[in-house]
Structures are given as C-alpha cells and as structure tokens.
Amino acid sequence: MATPVAELHMHIEGSLEPEQIYRLAERNRMDLPYKDIEDLKSRYEFSDLQSFLDLYFANMAVLRTAEDFADLTRAYFRRAAAAGVSHAEFFFNPQAHVVRGVPLTEVLDGIMDAVASSEREFGLSSSAIAAILRDQPVRDAEEIFSEIIRLQAPIVGLGLDSAEVGNPPSLFEDVFARARAEGLHVVAHAGEEGPPEYIWQALDILGAERIDHGVRALEDPALVERLVDEEIPLTVCPLSNVRLRVFDKLEDHPLRTMLDLGLIVTVNSDDPAYFGGYVDDNFAELGRAIGLTESERETLARNSIKASFASESRKAELL
Numbered sequence: 388m389a390t391p392v393a394e395l396h397m398h399i400e401g402s403l404e405p406e407q408i409y410r411l412a413e414r415n416r417m418d419l420p421y422k423d424i425e426d427l428k429s430r431y432e433f434s435d436l437q438s439f440l441d442l443y444f445a446n447m448a449v450l451r452t453a454e455d456f457a458d459l460t461r462a463y464f465r466r467a468a469a470a471g472v473s474h475a476e477f478f479f480n481p482q483a484h485v486v487r488g489v490p491l492t493e494v495l496d497g498i499m500d501a502v503a504s505s506e507r508e509f510g511l512s513s514s515a516i517a518a519i520l521r522d523q524p525v526r527d528a529e530e531i532f533s534e535i536i537r538l539q540a541p542i543v544g545l546g547l548d549s550a551e552v553g554n555p556p557s558l559f560e561d562v563f564a565r566a567r568a569e570g571l572h573v574v575a576h577a578g579e580e581g582p583p584e585y586i587w588q589a590l591d592i593l594g595a596e597r598i599d600h601g602v603r604a605l606e607d608p609a610l611v612e613r614l615v616d617e618e619i620p621l622t623v624c625p626l627s628n629v630r631l632r633v634f635d636k637l638e639d640h641p642l643r644t645m646l647d648l649g650l651i652v653t654v655n656s657d658d659p660a661y662f663g664g665y666v667d668d669n670f671a672e673l674g675r676a677i678g679l680t681e682s683e684r685e686t687l688a689r690n691s692i693k694a695s696f697a698s699e700s701r702k703a704e705l706l
C-alpha cells in the first residue's frame with residue numbers, strides 16, 4: 388500500500404493479549420478464573436456483542452496501575468507500527484476501571500505517557516478518545532466526563548461504546564453537548580448491532596463526526612444518502628463483524644458495496660486481541676475473502692488519513 392494507514396477504531400483494552408493477561412496477573416499478584424492460558428484462549432468464541440463484552444470486561448481486571456496501562460498502550464503501538472499504521476486514534480473506557488477501584492489518574496497517566504512518546508518510540512502519532520459506556524447510567528457518564536475535564540486529560544474526543552441495543556445515543560445528549568463545548572471531537576458506535584435509527588441519533592443528537600461501525604446504515608437508503616452527502620466517515624471493523632456474528636463470513640461483508648455507494652469507509656481492528664488480528668490482518672483477510680483491488684486499498688488508506696483528527700500538517704505529511 389503506497390499511502391500510510393491510520394487506525395481510527397480500536398479499544399486499547401481490546402488489545403490485551405492472553406499472554407499479557409497472564410503477565411499482568413502475576414505482576415499484580417492476582418488469580419485468574421481460568422485453568423491455564425489454553426483455557427482462556429478457548430473462550431474466544433462469541434455469539435454476539437454481549438458475549439464478547441463479558442470476557443472483555445472480565446479480563447481488564449488485571450489492569451491496575453499506570454505502568455500496566457502504559458505497557459498495554461505501548462504493546463499496541465509496537466504491533467500497530469508493524470502493521471503499517473502511521474497514526475492511531477484509540478478508545479479507552481474510564482468507567483470500566485474506576486468502577487473496579489482503579490483511580491482515573493492511574494489510567495490517564497499510563498495511557499498518556501505512551502501517547503506522548505509514540506512518535507519518537509514507534510514512529511506513529513496517536514491520540515486517545517474517552518469512550519462512554521452506554522449500558523451504564525447517564526449520571527455515571529456525566530461524572531466521569533467531569534473528572535476527565537477537571538484533570539485536563541489531553542484526550543482528542545469523546546466516544547460511545549458497549550452494549551448497543553436498547554441504549555440509544557439520545558440518552559447521552561447532554562454529555563456529548565458538553566464535550567463539543569469543550570472543543571472535543573465527537574464519535575459514536577452506532578449501527579453495529581443497533582438499528583439505523585441510532586446512526587441518525589448519533590448524527591443529529593450527539594453531533595457525531597464519525598460513526599464507528601455503521602454497517603447497518605445500508606438498511607436505510609436515506610441515511611446512506613446523508614452519510615455520502617455529508618462525507619461522514621464510517622470506521623468499519625471487518626474481522627470484528629464476523630467474530631461478533633454481524634455477518635456470517637467475511638465473503639458476506641458489505642465493505643465493497645459501501646465503497647461503491649460512495650461512503651467514506653475505513654478499515655480498523657476494533658479489539659484485535661479478541662477478533663483475530665490487527666489492521667494488517669484485516670486487510671489481508673479482506674484481500675483473501677473479497678479480493679480488494681489496489682485502488683480500493685488506496686482509497687481505504689487515504690480515507691483513514693483524511694477521516695482522522697490528526698493536525699492538518701500531520702495529514703499533509705501522510706497523504
């Protein structure tokens with residue numbers, strides 16, 4: 388691929404590999420609820436988003452200190468750089484750590500330490516997006532956002548993730564309005580398992596600048612027209628969609644249809660430790676399954692740089 392790639396949709400906690408889970412459990416003197424690492428790996432079979440989230444939240448128990456978060460983030464940067472990623476924007480779930488008694492400062496200090504040196508250490512620019520857990524009370528979202536702002540955490544945006552169905556974007560109107568008022572970028576998971584209506588809400592009520600996943604937009608032609616006209620990027624995660632049974636197999640993935648409709652599609656890994664690979668693996672598997680052309684690869688790469696929140700000068704360097 389001639390153009391460098393940006394990864395715009397991955398959850399840093401979803402890059403926690405089984406070996407690292409065992410290393411961190413040992414360092415933090417914790418017992419794991421698995422017989423051994425093979426037992427843990429045997430659980431990476433998912434029937435839907437919730438079945439994955441259950442394991443994702445359970446495994447992050449091993450993340451306790453700033454050092455743990457810094458090591459996790461650096462491990463992802465190392466692997467992403469090897470995958471050809473030049474710019475990474477990743478989510479983290481502050482509520483999921485604070486609820487376990489981990490101070491928010493430990494989470495932020497660790498992640499931001501890795502972000503601050505990613506260009507020097509790995510040749511990759513990076514920024515963090517705090518993601519609100521949509522299946523938790525709205526009040527918790529308001530509180531964690533207030534804390535993040537009080538601590539002046541250098542995040543680039545606010546996102547919305549976790550169990551989608553039954554938890555519409557509209558619930559979080561106020562906290563996203565505050566984020567926009569703070570000058571933060573705004574994105575939201577929508578149309579992964581949830582209906583097209585949630586994508587409309589993410590755009591109209593939250594002011595989302597990008598939609599994470601968005602594959603169910605295809606069910607609503609008026610929505611597709613809106614996304615095309617307004618050039619709203621969709622951060623699509625092909626391997627994730629198959630592992631979480633949004634589509635039966637990669638051959639059935641509508642990525643090409645989406646490109647042909649004129650949607651601004653990007654390719655991302657979502658939770659690479661859980662879904663069978665990083666960005667390079669997503670491109671390679673797509674190549675095998677649907678035979679991506681060189682021009683499609685180039686479009687996907689350019690889309691990712693243009694859709695990023697990198698500075699204009701960084702984008703110009705990468706395009």
Ligand code: ADE
Pocket residue numbers: 398401436443548549550551576579627657658
């Ligand atoms: N959190 C981590 N991965 C997610 C996904 N694919 N959808 C919603 N929330 C998530």
Ligand code: ZN
Pocket residue numbers: 396397398548576599657
């Ligand atoms: Zn995601």
